[in-house]
Amino acid sequence: MKYLVREKMFSIGDDFWIEDEHGDRAFYVDGKVLRLRETLVVKDPHGRELAVVHKKMLSVRDAMTVERDGRVLATVRKKLFTPFRDVYRAELASGGELEIRGDIVDKEYDIEYGDERLARISRKWFRLRDTYAVHVERDDADPVLLIAVAVCVDRLVEHEHERG
Template identity: 30%
Template structure:
């Protein structure tokens, strides 16, 4: 299953549309006014499916994940990595590794099986990622990961500039 994750051009708060490979809207992501990133995920009909909230205080960037209003776990950036970046998705036992420019990622389960790959498309006006998901049932959780890494990079860029 492929999804295209595209940031909206004119949006004060983080806002994204996620499309299926045939061009239909699969998810909508809307940011909330908050000190740290707080993003809600909706289906095309406007029903809330999940939420990704950046923790206020943590040693490394951490995002709490909610599905149907219940906390299901966290995504944490690993502190030390020589080349690229690495994240853990605790509740699922997933790990994600990114290349040194942090544009391409692969997510594996606890047995080393591929869950998804993500790649950033470079020739776009806004941040755009292609998500190639092995099992369509994992789409929401993979989307939560992409939202968290994009928000973490955004926070890091604000703090550095």
């Protein structure tokens, strides 16, 4: 299943819909204002909270967390010591790790678990400016987690570019 995500929409105060490949509203993203740290809440079309994305406050290097029901599911940060390309990783609370690699800045990358691709993030499927797709490739994968990880990577890259 492919989900349409509008880039640069993930900021405090921005609320918008993520649509599926058929144009149906799949997830609502609520950018919370008046919070001490950057917070985005992903909801289903009926308003039920599915995940909360936070920028980690006190960390040596930028990191974001994905939470569900008050528990951290994943912590996303840039991987150290990758001299030739940007690689991010999502440390899962279960002890596993998702690796995010490819052309991160241009939104042509994969989210992998071990040697298996769970999702591909790509702009090439859409002609709309500032839009990319999250193509969840496995039926048993958690689309909310994968979309939230893509959101974290998007925000972390943007923060890195803002710092110069």
